[in-house]
Amino acid sequence: MKEFLEGSLAVAEIVKRCKPGVISAYPITPQTHIVEELANFVAEGELAAQVVNVESEHSAASVVLGASATGVRAYTATSSQGLFYMQEVVFNIAGMRLPVVMTCANRAVSAPINIWNDQQDSVSLRDSGWIQLFAEDLQETVDLHLMAFRIAEDKSMMVPVMVCMDGFSLTHGIETVDIPAQEQVDKFLPSYKPLYKLDVENPMTLGPLVDPEYYMEARYALQQTLNSALDLIPKVAGEFAKIVGRKYNGLVEGYHLEDAEKVIVAMGAVCGTVKEAIDEFRAKGKKIGLLKIVSYRPFPAQQIYDLLKDVSKVAVLDRALSLGSYAPLAAEVKAAFFGKKKQPQVISSFIVGLGGRDITKGSIREMLRLLTTKELNCEFIDLKPELVKEQYE
Helix, strand or coil: CEEEEEHHHHHHHHHHHHCCCEEEECCCCCCHHHHHHHHHHHHCCCCCCEEEECCCHHHHHHHHHHHHHCCCCEEEEECHHHHHHCHHHHHHHHHCCCCCEEEEEECCCCCCCCCCCCCHHHHHCCCCCCEEEECCCHHHHHHHHHHHHHHHHCCCCCCCEEEEEECCCCCCCEEEEECCCHHHHHHHCCCCCCCCCCCCCCCCCCCCCCCHHHHHHHHHHHHHHHHHHHHHHHHHHHHHHHHHCCCCCCCEEEECCCCCCEEEEECCCHHHHHHHHHHHHHHCCCCEEEEEECEEECCCHHHHHHHHCCCCEEEEEECCCCCCCCCHHHHHHHHCCCCCCCCCCEEEEEECCHHHCCCCHHHHHHHHHHCCCCCCCCEECCCCHHHHHHHHC
8 A cells, every 4th residue: 555654654554554562762852753643553552552552762772671571573763862762672672682673763962962863872772683674765664664564573683673774764754655554564464473482371581690611602693593584685675576466685785887997885765865876877888886784783794795796896785883993884895805816806884874964966976986996995975074174273
């Protein structure tokens, strides 16, 4: 069913069709509209779920942890500092192998205070044990949420999934979206039947104290499971295509890669702008391509290597920082080529769009202008030199 919807409301619509039993979140810009709409669905009898109002994001994460531990499909959403407030519980959810689904409405983190979009929040929690999927547009956002529940609850996984959508660009953007019908959702996503749960009739322990003799094995098992998701995610995407009709790989997506001499690597809503810029370059005979990263965790290093090994020059676009080190996405893309004989001449790193700074086609042109035979590390695009000078001199 095609509807002209705000992004947050589109997410609420697909989550409703996934039939979570417990929803808990704490309001924070720009994710609030999602859970507000879900609460409306529950109040109007359109969704049989319990919405738990809490006093903080830490409590919201604790509620969905508890719900999932007792065998209930659970959902939450947050952003920025709210995700950081959840951090302790976020690690626990993954470590306890609970298939919670969360929407992260990507937003810059403090300080200074900023409510606009970049990807620092979810990228900063990349090591928490959650699968992280990044959406380019509202249609992909909707479809990734449906696939997220299926991936998380697969008996070979039982791990949480975070669907990342750029704040405001997607949460408040309005597009025509094809929401899968309830019959399609039910066929693709069956009722949740957990492998294990807290049950007084069949007692068990979740999240116990583990000494050094077993802790390392538990973390290794989680690592191996996430690695195996590199096989599961495309499989689930293929099953989604058969039922819903839209095709995804789930890990990466190429755009004009077949003959590209220069390729931009990016993830999230900025990929739409990059594609427009590439179309203009192509019209002028310039062979530019895009490699869009959908799955940031698990990181599809082999797929990236296979698609870029014959490319001459690569520009990696990051909307986050690892302060004092290399840009996060760029560092991992470079690592995918470490020790390999075939690799690009140059893999340069560009920081763009922090704190909601506009990323224009001009920004993309500037990146490609700087993409020379000299490798660049963390080049800041559209930085205002006069402001930096005033602050530090």
